[in-house]
Amino acid sequence: MKRSRALTIAGSDSGGGAGIQADLKTFTLLGVYGTSVITSVTAQNTQGVFAIHDIPTNVIDQQIEAVLSDIGTDAIKIGMLSSKEIVKVVTEQLKQYKDIPIVLDPVMVAKGGSPLLADDAKEEIKKELFSLATVITPNIPEAEVLTKLTIKTVEDMKKAAEILIELGPQAVLVKGGHLVEEAVDILYDGKHWITFPGKRINTKNTHGTGCTYSSAIAAELAKGKELQKAIKNAKEFIQMAILGADELNIGSGHGPTNHWKYLEEKGLEAWN
Ligand SMILES: Nc1ncnc2c1ncn2[C@@H]1O[C@H](COP(=O)(O)OP(=O)(O)OP(=O)(O)O)[C@@H](O)[C@H]1O
Numbered sequence: 001m002k003r004s005r006a007l008t009i010a011g012s013d014s015g016g017g018a019g020i021q022a023d024l025k026t027f028t029l030l031g032v033y034g035t036s037v038i039t040s041v042t043a044q045n046t047q048g049v050f051a052i053h054d055i056p057t058n059v060i061d062q063q064i065e066a067v068l069s070d071i072g073t074d075a076i077k078i079g080m081l082s083s084k085e086i087v088k089v090v091t092e093q094l095k096q097y098k099d100i101p102i103v104l105d106p107v108m109v110a111k112g113g114s115p116l117l118a119d120d121a122k123e124e125i126k127k128e129l130f131s132l133a134t135v136i137t138p139n140i141p142e143a144e145v146l147t148k149l150t151i152k153t154v155e156d157m158k159k160a161a162e163i164l165i166e167l168g169p170q171a172v173l174v175k176g177g178h179l180v181e182e183a184v185d186i187l188y189d190g191k192h193w194i195t196f197p198g199k200r201i202n203t204k205n206t207h208g209t210g211c212t213y214s215s216a217i218a219a220e221l222a223k224g225k226e227l228q229k230a231i232k233n234a235k236e237f238i239q240m241a242i243l244g245a246d247e248l249n250i251g252s253g254h255g256p257t258n259h260w261k262y263l264e265e266k267g268l269e270a271w272n
Pocket residue numbers: 018109110111138139140175176177178183184185198199200201202203206207208209210211212213235238239242
């Protein structure tokens with residue numbers, strides 16, 4: 001059977017809950033053939049980040065080249081890009097592939113608070129990479145850093161989206177996982193507002209929710225879904241994964257979400 005293809009350009013999480021590992025699991029469970037470009041290797045588990053080693057930029061460049069010159073891809077998810085130099089090399093490569101949908105998750109800090117992105121890389125991402133994205137998916141703290149707003153409500157999330165759309169992405173999805181009451185996400189394409197509601201689930205096991213969500217959106221885009229439908233399915237995927245997280249009970253800190261849950265609930269329909 002022919003499978004759609006998705007590429008993740010992100011950091012490695014040795015604990016398997018976030019980064020490249022979460023992305024490849026998500027791609028597989030959603031029926032998509034996954035490829036990867038590793039930007040950094042982190043020594044990480046459910047308790048924290050203990051080391052970060054950036055991959056040399058020429059090796060990142062060659063990974064992208066190796067994947068795209070032979071295998072190709074139907075969508076790209078971008079996660080951790082820890083330095084300005086890494087942002088530059090990824091931008092230069094992706095400028096050549098303007099027709100491939102790109103989901104850009106502007107990852108800045110891990111759940112425990114460890115920074116995953118240098119300050120000057122933030123500016124470079126805003127200036128150079130945002131305009132290549134089909135959708136950018138900041139969480140609330142990331143949207144605050146990018147817009148310098150304080151975000152406490154859905155109205156604040158909308159104000160942030162209005163600022164971020166001006167930086168050139170086709171759409172902005174501000175994620176409300178950090179809101180107190182509900183986990184509602186807001187999509188804005190410069191004209192329309194779409195709300196993706198979500199019940200807040202009370203669990204400490206939310207390591208990698210952002211990575212899993214953005215890679216689920218990329219997988220759905222790879223299968224040919226429109227952006228809105230891709231996000232709707234991905235939201236259902238992440239909600240189920242968070243709901244099932246306590247069953248998994250991995251590690252003693254912030255454990256990963258349950259990537260299998262959506263496939264368990266939907267059966268092979270998950271692959272369509
Ligand atoms: N406790 C929760 N209950 C329900 N949904 C949640 C919860 N936490 C996050 N979400 C949802 O999960 C998705 C990911 O959002 P979130 O804001 O957690 O990303 P993130 O902070 O980038 O994650 P991370 O940096 O840990 O990978 C969003 O759809 C958000 O609404």
